Amino acid sequence: MYVDQASAQELKAQLVDLESQYSDILAAKLNLDLTRGKPSGSQLDLSNGLDGILAGSYKAEGGDDCRNYGGLDGLAEAKALFSQVLGVKPSETLIGGNASLTLMFQSVVFTHLFGARGPGSAWSAEGEIKFLCPVPGYDRHFGICEELGIKMIPVAMDENGPVMDEVEALVKSDPCIKGIWCVPRFSNPSGIVYSDEVVDRIAQLGRIAGANFRVMWDNAYAIHALHDDAPVLANLMDVARQHGTEDSVLIFGSTSKVTFAGAGLAFMGASEENLKHFKKHLGMCTIGPDKVNQLRHVKFFGDYSGLMAHMNKHAELLRPRFDAVLEHLDAGFAESDLGCWTVPEGGYFVSFDARPGLAREIVRLAAEAGVKLTPAGATYPYGKDPEDKNIRLAPSFPSLADINKTMEVFVLCVKLASVRQKLNS
Numbered sequence: 001m002y003v004d005q006a007s008a009q010e011l012k013a014q015l016v017d018l019e020s021q022y023s024d025i026l027a028a029k030l031n032l033d034l035t036r037g038k039p040s041g042s043q044l045d046l047s048n049g050l051d052g053i054l055a056g057s058y059k060a061e062g063g064d065d066c067r068n069y070g071g072l073d074g075l076a077e078a079k080a081l082f083s084q085v086l087g088v089k090p091s092e093t094l095i096g097g098n099a100s101l102t103l104m105f106q107s108v109v110f111t112h113l114f115g116a117r118g119p120g121s122a123w124s125a126e127g128e129i130k131f132l133c134p135v136p137g138y139d140r141h142f143g144i145c146e147e148l149g150i151k152m153i154p155v156a157m158d159e160n161g162p163v164m165d166e167v168e169a170l171v172k173s174d175p176c177i178k179g180i181w182c183v184p185r186f187s188n189p190s191g192i193v194y195s196d197e198v199v200d201r202i203a204q205l206g207r208i209a210g211a212n213f214r215v216m217w218d219n220a221y222a223i224h225a226l227h228d229d230a231p232v233l234a235n236l237m238d239v240a241r242q243h244g245t246e247d248s249v250l251i252f253g254s255t256s257k258v259t260f261a262g263a264g265l266a267f268m269g270a271s272e273e274n275l276k277h278f279k280k281h282l283g284m285c286t287i288g289p290d291k292v293n294q295l296r297h298v299k300f301f302g303d304y305s306g307l308m309a310h311m312n313k314h315a316e317l318l319r320p321r322f323d324a325v326l327e328h329l330d331a332g333f334a335e336s337d338l339g340c341w342t343v344p345e346g347g348y349f350v351s352f353d354a355r356p357g358l359a360r361e362i363v364r365l366a367a368e369a370g371v372k373l374t375p376a377g378a379t380y381p382y383g384k385d386p387e388d389k390n391i392r393l394a395p396s397f398p399s400l401a402d403i404n405k406t407m408e409v410f411v412l413c414v415k416l417a418s419v420r421q422k423l424n425s
Protein backbone atom coordinates (compact mmCIF):
# COMPACT_ATOMS: atom_id res chain seq x y z
CA MET A 1 0.00 0.00 0.00
CA TYR A 2 1.47 3.33 -1.12
CA VAL A 3 -0.70 6.01 0.47
CA ASP A 4 1.16 8.80 -1.29
CA GLN A 5 0.18 7.37 -4.67
CA ALA A 6 -3.41 6.35 -3.83
CA SER A 7 -6.39 8.41 -4.94
CA ALA A 8 -8.81 9.78 -2.32
CA GLN A 9 -11.33 7.20 -3.48
CA GLU A 10 -8.88 4.33 -3.02
CA LEU A 11 -7.91 5.64 0.42
CA LYS A 12 -11.57 5.87 1.48
CA ALA A 13 -12.18 2.29 0.37
CA GLN A 14 -9.09 1.20 2.32
CA LEU A 15 -10.31 3.08 5.37
CA VAL A 16 -13.65 1.30 5.40
CA ASP A 17 -11.91 -2.05 5.26
CA LEU A 18 -9.34 -1.14 7.95
CA GLU A 19 -11.97 0.34 10.30
CA SER A 20 -13.96 -2.86 10.05
CA GLN A 21 -10.91 -5.01 10.84
CA TYR A 22 -10.11 -2.72 13.76
CA SER A 23 -13.66 -3.06 15.17
CA ASP A 24 -13.31 -6.83 15.04
CA ILE A 25 -10.08 -6.60 17.02
CA LEU A 26 -11.64 -4.26 19.59
CA ALA A 27 -14.38 -6.84 20.07
CA ALA A 28 -11.80 -9.57 20.72
CA LYS A 29 -10.69 -7.71 23.91
CA LEU A 30 -7.03 -8.70 23.70
CA ASN A 31 -4.56 -8.25 26.52
CA LEU A 32 -1.05 -8.40 25.03
CA ASP A 33 2.23 -6.69 25.84
CA LEU A 34 5.23 -5.99 23.61
CA THR A 35 6.80 -3.30 25.77
CA ARG A 36 9.94 -4.13 27.72
CA GLY A 37 12.86 -6.26 26.64
CA LYS A 38 12.82 -8.91 29.28
CA PRO A 39 13.69 -12.57 28.89
CA SER A 40 10.88 -15.10 28.54
CA GLY A 41 10.21 -17.82 31.10
CA SER A 42 11.93 -20.40 28.92
CA GLN A 43 15.03 -18.22 28.70
CA LEU A 44 15.09 -17.89 32.49
CA ASP A 45 14.72 -21.66 32.77
CA LEU A 46 18.04 -22.08 30.94
CA SER A 47 19.77 -20.89 34.11
CA ASN A 48 17.86 -22.83 36.74
CA GLY A 49 21.04 -24.86 37.22
CA LEU A 50 22.37 -21.92 39.25
CA ASP A 51 20.07 -22.97 42.03
CA GLY A 52 21.96 -25.13 44.51
CA ILE A 53 25.03 -25.44 42.29
CA LEU A 54 27.39 -24.56 45.14
CA ALA A 55 26.08 -27.50 47.17
CA GLY A 56 27.31 -25.98 50.42
CA SER A 57 30.76 -25.04 49.15
CA TYR A 58 31.17 -21.28 49.49
CA LYS A 59 34.97 -20.88 49.32
CA ALA A 60 36.30 -18.64 46.56
CA GLU A 61 39.54 -19.39 44.74
CA GLY A 62 41.40 -17.05 47.07
CA GLY A 63 40.05 -18.90 50.12
CA ASP A 64 37.47 -16.27 51.14
CA ASP A 65 34.07 -17.39 52.39
CA CYS A 66 31.68 -15.84 49.85
CA ARG A 67 28.89 -15.68 52.39
CA ASN A 68 30.73 -13.04 54.37
CA TYR A 69 31.24 -9.30 53.94
CA GLY A 70 33.98 -7.84 51.78
CA GLY A 71 35.43 -8.11 48.29
CA LEU A 72 34.21 -4.69 47.17
CA ASP A 73 35.14 -5.16 43.52
CA GLY A 74 34.14 -8.81 43.21
CA LEU A 75 35.70 -12.27 43.10
CA ALA A 76 38.89 -12.82 41.12
CA GLU A 77 37.34 -15.75 39.25
CA ALA A 78 34.31 -13.66 38.24
CA LYS A 79 36.61 -10.89 37.03
CA ALA A 80 38.63 -13.42 35.01
CA LEU A 81 35.47 -14.63 33.24
CA PHE A 82 33.48 -11.45 32.71
CA SER A 83 36.45 -9.22 31.84
CA GLN A 84 36.33 -11.18 28.56
CA VAL A 85 32.79 -9.95 27.94
CA LEU A 86 33.88 -6.37 28.63
CA GLY A 87 37.11 -6.72 26.63
CA VAL A 88 39.35 -5.41 29.40
CA LYS A 89 41.96 -6.89 31.75
CA PRO A 90 40.77 -8.59 34.96
CA SER A 91 42.56 -5.80 36.86
CA GLU A 92 40.31 -3.33 35.02
CA THR A 93 37.12 -5.17 36.02
CA LEU A 94 34.67 -4.67 38.85
CA ILE A 95 31.87 -7.15 39.49
CA GLY A 96 28.89 -5.57 41.20
CA GLY A 97 25.36 -6.50 42.13
CA ASN A 98 22.55 -7.47 39.80
CA ALA A 99 22.11 -4.29 37.73
CA SER A 100 24.55 -2.58 35.39
CA LEU A 101 22.17 0.35 35.53
CA THR A 102 23.21 0.84 39.15
CA LEU A 103 26.89 0.94 38.13
CA MET A 104 26.07 3.46 35.40
CA PHE A 105 24.04 5.62 37.76
CA GLN A 106 26.77 5.49 40.39
CA SER A 107 29.47 6.35 37.82
CA VAL A 108 27.56 9.42 36.71
CA VAL A 109 26.62 10.47 40.25
CA PHE A 110 30.15 10.03 41.60
CA THR A 111 31.68 11.95 38.70
CA HIS A 112 29.06 14.67 38.99
CA LEU A 113 29.33 15.10 42.76
CA PHE A 114 32.90 14.16 43.60
CA GLY A 115 34.74 14.19 40.28
CA ALA A 116 36.65 11.48 38.50
CA ARG A 117 39.90 12.66 40.05
CA GLY A 118 38.89 13.94 43.46
CA PRO A 119 38.18 17.47 44.70
CA GLY A 120 38.08 20.10 42.00
CA SER A 121 37.23 17.66 39.22
CA ALA A 122 33.48 17.36 39.92
CA TRP A 123 31.27 18.06 36.92
CA SER A 124 28.91 19.92 39.24
CA ALA A 125 31.67 22.48 39.87
CA GLU A 126 31.73 23.33 36.16
CA GLY A 127 28.20 24.71 35.87
CA GLU A 128 25.91 23.29 33.22
CA ILE A 129 26.68 19.69 32.21
CA LYS A 130 25.52 18.07 28.98
CA PHE A 131 25.54 14.55 27.55
CA LEU A 132 25.29 13.46 23.95
CA CYS A 133 22.50 10.95 23.39
CA PRO A 134 22.55 9.03 20.10
CA VAL A 135 18.92 8.51 19.09
CA PRO A 136 16.87 6.46 19.13
CA GLY A 137 18.33 5.18 22.40
CA TYR A 138 17.65 3.61 25.78
CA ASP A 139 15.14 5.45 27.96
CA ARG A 140 16.83 4.56 31.26
CA HIS A 141 20.07 6.25 30.18
CA PHE A 142 18.04 9.36 29.53
CA GLY A 143 16.36 8.91 32.92
CA ILE A 144 19.75 9.04 34.70
CA CYS A 145 20.58 12.36 33.02
CA GLU A 146 17.16 13.81 33.69
CA GLU A 147 17.31 12.80 37.34
CA LEU A 148 20.62 14.64 37.76
CA GLY A 149 19.71 17.68 35.69
CA ILE A 150 22.24 16.83 32.97
CA LYS A 151 21.09 18.38 29.72
CA MET A 152 20.71 15.89 26.89
CA ILE A 153 21.62 16.63 23.29
CA PRO A 154 20.24 14.14 20.76
CA VAL A 155 22.64 12.98 18.04
CA ALA A 156 21.57 11.13 14.90
CA MET A 157 22.59 7.54 14.24
CA ASP A 158 23.14 5.83 10.93
CA GLU A 159 23.87 2.18 10.15
CA ASN A 160 27.42 2.61 11.54
CA GLY A 161 26.47 4.11 14.91
CA PRO A 162 26.33 7.76 16.02
CA VAL A 163 27.04 10.23 13.22
CA MET A 164 30.59 11.07 14.28
CA ASP A 165 30.99 14.31 12.30
CA GLU A 166 28.08 15.63 14.35
CA VAL A 167 29.45 14.21 17.62
CA GLU A 168 32.94 15.65 17.10
CA ALA A 169 31.64 19.05 16.03
CA LEU A 170 29.47 19.26 19.17
CA VAL A 171 32.26 18.13 21.50
CA LYS A 172 34.67 20.65 19.94
CA SER A 173 32.25 23.54 20.19
CA ASP A 174 30.79 22.96 23.66
CA PRO A 175 33.00 22.29 26.71
CA CYS A 176 29.88 21.59 28.81
CA ILE A 177 29.56 18.21 27.04
CA LYS A 178 30.99 15.66 29.47
CA GLY A 179 29.71 12.36 28.18
CA ILE A 180 28.00 10.25 25.56
CA TRP A 181 25.72 7.22 25.98
CA CYS A 182 26.49 4.31 23.69
CA VAL A 183 24.95 0.85 23.27
CA PRO A 184 27.54 -0.27 20.76
CA ARG A 185 26.55 -3.84 19.84
CA PHE A 186 22.92 -4.56 18.92
CA SER A 187 21.96 -1.10 20.05
CA ASN A 188 18.73 -0.54 21.97
CA PRO A 189 16.48 -0.15 20.01
CA SER A 190 17.96 -0.11 16.51
CA GLY A 191 20.14 -3.24 16.71
CA ILE A 192 23.00 -1.37 15.03
CA VAL A 193 26.56 -2.55 15.65
CA TYR A 194 29.03 0.35 15.70
CA SER A 195 31.58 0.16 12.88
CA ASP A 196 35.33 -0.03 13.56
CA GLU A 197 35.72 3.54 12.35
CA VAL A 198 33.05 4.80 14.75
CA VAL A 199 34.65 2.93 17.67
CA ASP A 200 38.02 4.46 16.77
CA ARG A 201 36.59 7.98 16.61
CA ILE A 202 34.70 7.49 19.89
CA ALA A 203 37.95 6.37 21.54
CA GLN A 204 39.49 9.68 20.48
CA LEU A 205 36.75 11.86 21.95
CA GLY A 206 38.55 11.94 25.32
CA ARG A 207 41.44 13.72 23.62
CA ILE A 208 39.16 16.32 22.05
CA ALA A 209 36.91 16.86 25.05
CA GLY A 210 39.43 16.89 27.88
CA ALA A 211 40.13 14.86 31.01
CA ASN A 212 36.63 15.03 32.48
CA PHE A 213 34.83 13.48 29.50
CA ARG A 214 33.43 9.95 29.79
CA VAL A 215 32.13 7.54 27.14
CA MET A 216 29.36 5.52 28.80
CA TRP A 217 29.84 2.28 26.81
CA ASP A 218 26.83 0.20 27.80
CA ASN A 219 27.60 -3.07 26.07
CA ALA A 220 24.44 -4.71 27.45
CA TYR A 221 24.08 -6.97 24.40
CA ALA A 222 27.79 -7.78 23.90
CA ILE A 223 27.24 -11.53 23.60
CA HIS A 224 23.59 -11.54 22.53
CA ALA A 225 23.89 -12.44 18.85
CA LEU A 226 20.99 -14.13 17.07
CA HIS A 227 23.26 -15.58 14.38
CA ASP A 228 26.81 -16.98 14.41
CA ASP A 229 27.92 -14.57 11.71
CA ALA A 230 26.58 -11.44 13.45
CA PRO A 231 28.88 -8.40 13.16
CA VAL A 232 31.68 -8.16 15.70
CA LEU A 233 32.38 -5.00 17.68
CA ALA A 234 35.88 -3.53 17.91
CA ASN A 235 37.37 -3.58 21.42
CA LEU A 236 36.98 -0.05 22.77
CA MET A 237 39.54 -0.37 25.57
CA ASP A 238 42.21 -1.68 23.17
CA VAL A 239 41.57 1.17 20.76
CA ALA A 240 41.52 3.70 23.61
CA ARG A 241 44.86 2.36 24.84
CA GLN A 242 46.33 2.99 21.39
CA HIS A 243 45.13 6.59 21.61
CA GLY A 244 46.14 7.03 25.24
CA THR A 245 42.51 7.75 26.21
CA GLU A 246 41.69 4.72 28.37
CA ASP A 247 40.62 6.97 31.25
CA SER A 248 37.83 8.39 29.07
CA VAL A 249 35.90 5.13 28.71
CA LEU A 250 33.62 3.31 31.15
CA ILE A 251 32.37 -0.06 29.93
CA PHE A 252 29.31 -1.83 31.34
CA GLY A 253 27.63 -5.18 31.02
CA SER A 254 25.57 -7.70 32.94
CA THR A 255 24.08 -11.16 32.90
CA SER A 256 20.57 -9.74 33.09
CA LYS A 257 19.79 -11.35 29.73
CA VAL A 258 22.15 -14.25 30.22
CA THR A 259 20.97 -15.82 33.48
CA PHE A 260 18.32 -14.14 35.65
CA ALA A 261 17.34 -10.55 34.82
CA GLY A 262 16.59 -9.83 38.46
CA ALA A 263 19.30 -11.95 40.05
CA GLY A 264 22.32 -11.88 37.78
CA LEU A 265 25.66 -10.08 37.88
CA ALA A 266 26.62 -6.63 36.65
CA PHE A 267 30.14 -5.64 35.71
CA MET A 268 32.16 -2.61 34.80
CA GLY A 269 35.43 -2.20 32.90
CA ALA A 270 37.57 0.86 33.48
CA SER A 271 41.19 1.93 33.73
CA GLU A 272 42.78 1.02 37.04
CA GLU A 273 42.92 4.73 37.92
CA ASN A 274 39.19 5.16 37.21
CA LEU A 275 38.37 2.03 39.19
CA LYS A 276 40.35 3.28 42.16
CA HIS A 277 38.25 6.45 42.32
CA PHE A 278 34.99 4.59 41.72
CA LYS A 279 35.73 2.11 44.51
CA LYS A 280 36.48 4.91 46.97
CA HIS A 281 32.88 6.08 46.67
CA LEU A 282 31.37 2.62 46.18
CA GLY A 283 32.83 1.71 49.55
CA MET A 284 30.45 4.26 51.08
CA CYS A 285 27.47 2.45 49.50
CA THR A 286 28.28 -1.15 50.34
CA ILE A 287 30.71 -3.39 52.20
CA GLY A 288 30.70 -5.75 49.26
CA PRO A 289 28.52 -7.37 46.59
CA ASP A 290 26.70 -10.71 46.60
CA LYS A 291 29.72 -12.95 46.11
CA VAL A 292 27.69 -16.13 46.54
CA ASN A 293 25.93 -15.23 43.31
CA GLN A 294 29.25 -14.46 41.64
CA LEU A 295 30.62 -17.85 42.64
CA ARG A 296 27.44 -19.56 41.43
CA HIS A 297 27.75 -17.88 38.05
CA VAL A 298 31.41 -18.86 37.62
CA LYS A 299 30.66 -22.45 38.58
CA PHE A 300 27.64 -22.53 36.25
CA PHE A 301 29.52 -21.36 33.13
CA GLY A 302 32.96 -22.78 33.86
CA ASP A 303 34.66 -20.64 31.25
CA TYR A 304 34.04 -18.29 28.33
CA SER A 305 33.17 -21.08 25.92
CA GLY A 306 30.61 -22.37 28.44
CA LEU A 307 29.13 -18.88 28.51
CA MET A 308 28.97 -18.71 24.72
CA ALA A 309 27.34 -22.16 24.51
CA HIS A 310 24.70 -20.86 26.92
CA MET A 311 24.12 -17.79 24.74
CA ASN A 312 23.48 -20.06 21.75
CA LYS A 313 20.55 -21.55 23.65
CA HIS A 314 19.13 -18.06 24.15
CA ALA A 315 19.54 -17.36 20.44
CA GLU A 316 17.57 -20.50 19.60
CA LEU A 317 14.66 -19.28 21.71
CA LEU A 318 14.84 -15.70 20.47
CA ARG A 319 15.31 -16.27 16.73
CA PRO A 320 11.76 -17.48 15.98
CA ARG A 321 10.32 -14.52 17.89
CA PHE A 322 12.37 -12.01 15.92
CA ASP A 323 11.60 -13.86 12.70
CA ALA A 324 7.87 -13.61 13.46
CA VAL A 325 8.06 -9.84 14.00
CA LEU A 326 10.05 -9.37 10.82
CA GLU A 327 7.73 -11.58 8.77
CA HIS A 328 4.72 -9.51 9.83
CA LEU A 329 6.55 -6.28 9.02
CA ASP A 330 7.60 -7.64 5.64
CA ALA A 331 4.13 -8.90 4.80
CA GLY A 332 2.54 -5.66 5.96
CA PHE A 333 4.93 -3.04 4.67
CA ALA A 334 7.55 -4.36 2.23
CA GLU A 335 5.56 -2.91 -0.67
CA SER A 336 4.55 0.34 0.99
CA ASP A 337 5.43 3.84 2.10
CA LEU A 338 4.08 3.23 5.60
CA GLY A 339 7.29 2.61 7.51
CA CYS A 340 10.77 1.21 7.70
CA TRP A 341 12.47 -0.94 10.27
CA THR A 342 15.77 -2.46 11.30
CA VAL A 343 16.68 -6.15 10.90
CA PRO A 344 18.80 -6.75 13.99
CA GLU A 345 21.33 -9.55 14.20
CA GLY A 346 21.22 -9.60 17.97
CA GLY A 347 19.96 -7.77 21.02
CA TYR A 348 16.36 -7.47 22.12
CA PHE A 349 14.61 -5.00 19.83
CA VAL A 350 13.28 -4.12 16.44
CA SER A 351 13.03 -0.41 15.77
CA PHE A 352 10.16 0.71 13.55
CA ASP A 353 9.82 4.16 12.00
CA ALA A 354 6.28 5.04 11.00
CA ARG A 355 5.35 8.00 8.80
CA PRO A 356 6.22 11.17 10.75
CA GLY A 357 3.57 12.30 13.22
CA LEU A 358 2.06 8.86 13.75
CA ALA A 359 3.97 7.00 16.48
CA ARG A 360 1.78 8.26 19.34
CA GLU A 361 -1.39 7.57 17.42
CA ILE A 362 -0.29 4.03 16.52
CA VAL A 363 0.59 3.28 20.14
CA ARG A 364 -2.79 4.71 21.21
CA LEU A 365 -4.73 2.66 18.67
CA ALA A 366 -2.87 -0.50 19.72
CA ALA A 367 -3.51 0.22 23.42
CA GLU A 368 -7.23 0.62 22.75
CA ALA A 369 -7.14 -2.74 21.04
CA GLY A 370 -5.49 -4.30 24.11
CA VAL A 371 -1.89 -4.34 22.83
CA LYS A 372 0.65 -2.49 24.94
CA LEU A 373 3.61 -1.04 23.03
CA THR A 374 6.57 0.93 24.41
CA PRO A 375 5.30 4.51 24.78
CA ALA A 376 6.06 6.59 21.71
CA GLY A 377 8.91 8.99 22.43
CA ALA A 378 10.51 6.70 25.03
CA THR A 379 13.51 6.19 22.77
CA TYR A 380 14.31 9.94 22.83
CA PRO A 381 15.61 12.28 25.56
CA TYR A 382 12.78 13.82 27.60
CA GLY A 383 10.38 11.40 25.87
CA LYS A 384 10.24 13.71 22.86
CA ASP A 385 10.63 12.16 19.44
CA PRO A 386 10.81 15.29 17.26
CA GLU A 387 9.24 13.52 14.31
CA ASP A 388 6.93 11.32 16.40
CA LYS A 389 7.76 8.28 14.30
CA ASN A 390 9.87 5.75 16.26
CA ILE A 391 8.34 2.71 17.94
CA ARG A 392 10.38 0.07 19.77
CA LEU A 393 9.19 -3.52 19.42
CA ALA A 394 10.41 -5.99 22.06
CA PRO A 395 9.60 -9.58 21.10
CA SER A 396 11.58 -11.59 23.68
CA PHE A 397 8.95 -12.07 26.38
CA PRO A 398 5.61 -13.00 24.77
CA SER A 399 4.91 -16.45 23.36
CA LEU A 400 5.16 -16.91 19.61
CA ALA A 401 1.37 -17.10 19.40
CA ASP A 402 1.05 -13.79 21.26
CA ILE A 403 3.69 -12.16 19.08
CA ASN A 404 1.75 -13.16 16.00
CA LYS A 405 -1.48 -11.71 17.39
CA THR A 406 0.30 -8.57 18.58
CA MET A 407 1.95 -7.99 15.23
CA GLU A 408 -1.35 -8.41 13.36
CA VAL A 409 -2.76 -5.64 15.53
CA PHE A 410 0.38 -3.52 15.10
CA VAL A 411 0.35 -3.77 11.32
CA LEU A 412 -3.34 -2.91 11.24
CA CYS A 413 -2.87 0.10 13.53
CA VAL A 414 -0.01 1.43 11.37
CA LYS A 415 -2.15 1.10 8.25
CA LEU A 416 -5.21 2.65 9.86
CA ALA A 417 -3.27 5.60 11.29
CA SER A 418 -1.48 6.17 7.97
CA VAL A 419 -4.63 6.14 5.83
CA ARG A 420 -6.49 8.40 8.27
CA GLN A 421 -3.56 10.84 8.32
CA LYS A 422 -3.34 10.92 4.55
CA LEU A 423 -7.06 11.51 4.14
CA ASN A 424 -6.93 14.36 6.66
CA SER A 425 -3.87 16.01 5.14
Ligand code: PMP
Nearest residue numbers: 099100101138183188220254256
Ligand atom coordinates in the same frame (compact mmCIF):
# COMPACT_ATOMS: atom_id res chain seq x y z
N1 PMP B 1 21.39 -1.24 29.16
C1 PMP B 1 20.61 -1.48 28.10
C2 PMP B 1 20.99 -0.93 26.77
C3 PMP B 1 19.44 -2.22 28.25
O1 PMP B 1 18.65 -2.43 27.19
C4 PMP B 1 19.11 -2.73 29.52
C5 PMP B 1 17.85 -3.53 29.76
N2 PMP B 1 16.79 -3.27 28.98
C6 PMP B 1 19.94 -2.45 30.59
C7 PMP B 1 21.09 -1.71 30.38
C8 PMP B 1 19.64 -2.92 31.97
O2 PMP B 1 20.69 -3.70 32.41
P1 PMP B 1 20.77 -4.23 33.89
O3 PMP B 1 19.67 -5.21 34.09
O4 PMP B 1 22.12 -4.85 33.97
O5 PMP B 1 20.64 -3.05 34.81
